[in-house]
Amino acid sequence: MSDSPLASAAPRPLVLVSNDDGITAPGIGHLVRIVQALGAEVVVVAPDSPQSGMGHAITIGQPLRLTENRVFGPDVAAYQCSGTPADCVKIAKHHVLKDRTPDLVVSGINHGSNASVNVLYSGTMSAAIEAAIEGLPAIGFSLCEYGDDADFSHVGPWVTQICQHALAHGVPPGTALNVNIPKKSAGPVAGLRLSRQARAKWQEEFDERHDPYQRPYFWLIGSFVNLDPGTDTDEWALAHQYVSIVPCQFDLTAYRGLEFLSQQWQLPLPAVGAAVAPPQPIPAEDYGIAADEPGAWAAD
Numbered sequence: 001m002s003d004s005p006l007a008s009a010a011p012r013p014l015v016l017v018s019n020d021d022g023i024t025a026p027g028i029g030h031l032v033r034i035v036q037a038l039g040a041e042v043v044v045v046a047p048d049s050p051q052s053g054m055g056h057a058i059t060i061g062q063p064l065r066l067t068e069n070r071v072f073g074p075d076v077a078a079y080q081c082s083g084t085p086a087d088c089v090k091i092a093k094h095h096v097l098k099d100r101t102p103d104l105v106v107s108g109i110n111h112g113s114n115a116s117v118n119v120l121y122s123g124t125m126s127a128a129i130e131a132a133i134e135g136l137p138a139i140g141f142s143l144c145e146y147g148d149d150a151d152f153s154h155v156g157p158w159v160t161q162i163c164q165h166a167l168a169h170g171v172p173p174g175t176a177l178n179v180n181i182p183k184k185s186a187g188p189v190a191g192l193r194l195s196r197q198a199r200a201k202w203q204e205e206f207d208e209r210h211d212p213y214q215r216p217y218f219w220l221i222g223s224f225v226n227l228d229p230g231t232d233t234d235e236w237a238l239a240h241q242y243v244s245i246v247p248c249q250f251d252l253t254a255y256r257g258l259e260f261l262s263q264q265w266q267l268p269l270p271a272v273g274a275a276v277a278p279p280q281p282i283p284a285e286d287y288g289i290a291a292d293e294p295g296a297w298a299a300d
Contacts, residue, residue, distance in 0.1 A: 017106055018088045022046065027108055028044070044076060051085055064083045115142075115178075124142060140176060142178075195232060198233035
């Protein structure tokens with residue numbers, strides 16, 4: 001794999017980087033360095049403090065503050081924002097970059113998995129999805145290891161390869177790619193696999209506790225439960241040491257639900273010409289994937 005196959009291209013690709021763990025988190029530092037090695041011009045707009053679990057929240061009714069921060073060195077224009085990850089992408093597009101359009105938006109690298117239902121709560125993926133809403137190609141990257149001391153040493157080739165494909169071939173319109181990478185301690189990565197989102201949930205409860213004044217408060221706890229036996233899911237891929245890619249859309253219409261309501265509630269379907277069935281899947285070759293095993297490719 002070439003270290004910087006795009007470095008000689010003119011003009012240099014412009015890549016916007018954001019995250020939800022905050023501008024000083026180790027994961028975003030790794031992502032910035034990986035994108036720089038591609039020969040891209042990098043602009044960073046990220047939260048000034050951790051925003052994990054914020055989902056697609058945006059700030060209204062109070063001001064947003066934007067401060068330049070050269071944490072990544074003099075060659076990277078970086079700004080910390082007082083808002084959410086979605087705020088960061090909005091203010092980057094409409095204020096920081098003004099009339100410039102990024103060739104790619106990348107978010108992460110998140111400390112912890114955003115596979116399955118976690119994508120709904122993820123600030124990392126919300127930054128990517130906000131970019132997709134704006135019509136920009138976008139990818140959210142997550143490492144399945146929590147903590148500031150997470151080992152990112154193996155992620156570079158996979159992030160590089162995925163970004164190269166996105167810059168060269170694009171990302172499907174109206175989608176953001178949710179990329180999850182197994183942790184290094186679990187063993188060598190087997191390859192990269194296109195996946196669907198697993199049907200899973202958090203089995204939650206609220207632990208009631210008391211502060212020093214004996215006033216009650218609650219702490220959300222729980223365990224993750226995978227309810228999906230499929231071998232084509234992101235959870236299966238990660239359990240078998242594959243890097244998982246799930247194309248995610250912001251159109252939340254349940255098309256099978258339209259058919260159910262039409263049949264069971266006797267309500268008319270949308271006007272002729274409107275989609276009433278999920279779009280056909282995009283062929284794997286459109287993602288640049290070519291391998292013996294369907295849905296997987298190995299590192300170059």
